[in-house]
Amino acid sequence: MNAHTIDTSAPVICADAYDATVFYADPDAIAVVAHTTAADAVALPHPDASTAELLAAAQEAGRRAVPAPFAETALVARPLLRRARLPIPDGPLSYALAPDLTIRYAHPAASGVGSAGCSGDDDALLVTGTLRRVPWARAAGAVVVLATAPFGPVLFTLTPDQAVLTPGANLAGEPRDDLHLAALEIPASQVRRVPPDLLEEAGLRAALARSALIAGAAERCVGLTVAHTTARTQFGRPLSRFQAVKQEEARLIEETALVRAAVQAAAAPLDTGVPAARFAVAAAKTQASASAAEIARIAHQLHGAIGTTRLNPLHLATTRLWSWRDEDGDETHWARRLARPLTAANLWPALTTEP
């Protein structure tokens, strides 16, 4: 199949439907998916869509294993650009949060050292270092970077062709590329000073976007598993009629419902602001990452041997679950952040605060 004519009306745009090597190497192919108008396709929502709508769309993208930085663009990069009052480019975008970079003024002031350290004639930056495992970097029209410059927290953008790209991938084959920046000059027009809490907001957005993708992949596991246990007959009856199978299938459904509920519950708090979102987003990513193993385990167990192969689409969901649970903070990271501020007196109020 030609990479430019991806059939987005298929129930799932699956990695088997195209030659992955060609596809991932071709940014235009990904743009096709991201901008498709096919009836049953997942299109990028309008930038004005509510967080709840964006999450629902990201979940659908996760369910279909859409091969594009869909959630990354809609839920992370675009809102951050908007917050920083930078123009939002069309097409797929990506992000790198708090990378370990050396950042200097590109045009240091002749007057030298001021009260706040070195100063510059303008905010143009000279950036050196590596952005690691940037999602879909090779396909992104721009990468949004949040970092700390000499004058404080800063958001800037770059295009992947300004960097040396080392391709990489996660367990699902999704691009996770390293971008090496060697004294790259970022013009002042692409740099914005931002409030310190935007760094935290960016982390929350990325974690919630990833959680929504996990919820979608989990739902795909349920759909595939129910279809399989209903269709597959052994000992003269469908697998779904075996008590032992029912017990596991119920747990798969429960765990999936749990992740979905946690994701939904974070939408309104994220719209309210960082303090309100801290608890709900940390809980959502903790739950999504913690549930991924059980969801993948049950789905595979109930699929039997066929699920371990590329003859069956289950791997599209499970390899993503195994990757996404670690990306943008795993359950250990988020559980600690969730628990750190909790006390005997504020645990219950934290659980019952309305956005």
Add this chain to the structure above:
Amino acid sequence: MSPATPSPIAFPDVILPQSASQLRTEVRSFLDEERARGTVLGRPDSWLAGWDPGFSRRLAERGWVGMALPTEYGGAGRGFLERYVVIEELLAAGAPVSAHWVSDRQAGPSVLEHGTDEQRRFFLPRIAAGQCFFSIGMSEKGSGSDLASVATRAERTTTGGWRLTGTKMWTGGAHANDYAIVLARTDETEDKHAGLSQFIVDLRAPGVRIEPIRLMSGEHRFNALHLEGVELPGSMLLGRRGDGWKQVTGELAFERSGPERYLSTFPLLVSLLRELEQRSVTAEQLTHVGILTARLHSIRRLSLGVAASLDAGAPADIRAALVKDLGTRLEGTLTETVRSVLPTPADPHATPGSHPELLAFALLHSPGYTLRGGTNEILRGIITRGLEQH
């Protein structure tokens, strides 16, 4: 499953109305007053084990018992979600709510829905005043998960009343409460789900014999309720003769999805945090607390989703089964996690309310969490049966 059909995975997300926040604040200040009185002890499983009729009556004075009952019957006419807020506050605080628990959760709504006007006028104002406590008489020795196999019989008497004979098991609080709603067979039918009816039995009536069934902790919460030819007036039939099964199963979604299905051991987590505040906490301890908290939060959101469905009059039995399985398993996991996060020998004889005593209490109660209100293995069958309907 096509996306268009209602799925057991997609629950509605609920944002509680502003009135709920106001109510929550009022309940918290009431709980502060009660703590000062020494009645709210932060104990686990307080909806089973916290029996305090005085507390129930003071709660009723605030309008928080039978609060979803209509005002014409003495209720507060509040919504189901508002009731949810009140009971989750009470359970999280470990308040003693077991005296009125069944009256509030089941008997009130059941009499309102199925009762005659005479029954409503008699029972509902008393329930809402915290002066009339009910037990449930469903299970029997040979009739646990398979409830339709009940053997207790109700026969017509010559005077138009009923005579009940049989033994109910696990009748919580029967030794202290006023009435029990009893499921009995009134008619022999081919279909065992037909021919059952519900009755309101005065627990002080002649022929009622209550025999304690002690829990492994030694506590007396449950009883065998022997009905030895108990005579009831005809007016004590609840709902229609032969509709007992339908009436009982209609209540199950209410019984299975509430906050008591995931908060029973919550006070133990609060106790753990209190202990940890006196120590330097390790990263691993934080991780465990965070994982538990995330799961509590997520299950609560699902449970609220069921409450909203019920409030809207939508069927919710499958979703309720799902919440109960998740929630009651968490109650056990929480207890085990608390034990491993802060190694503490569980001690039932330690100072009441101390961490080792609360841990012992939660542990001794733990096998019951996934049994009461419908065994979880049966509930998981209900969840997958739902898939076949799609």
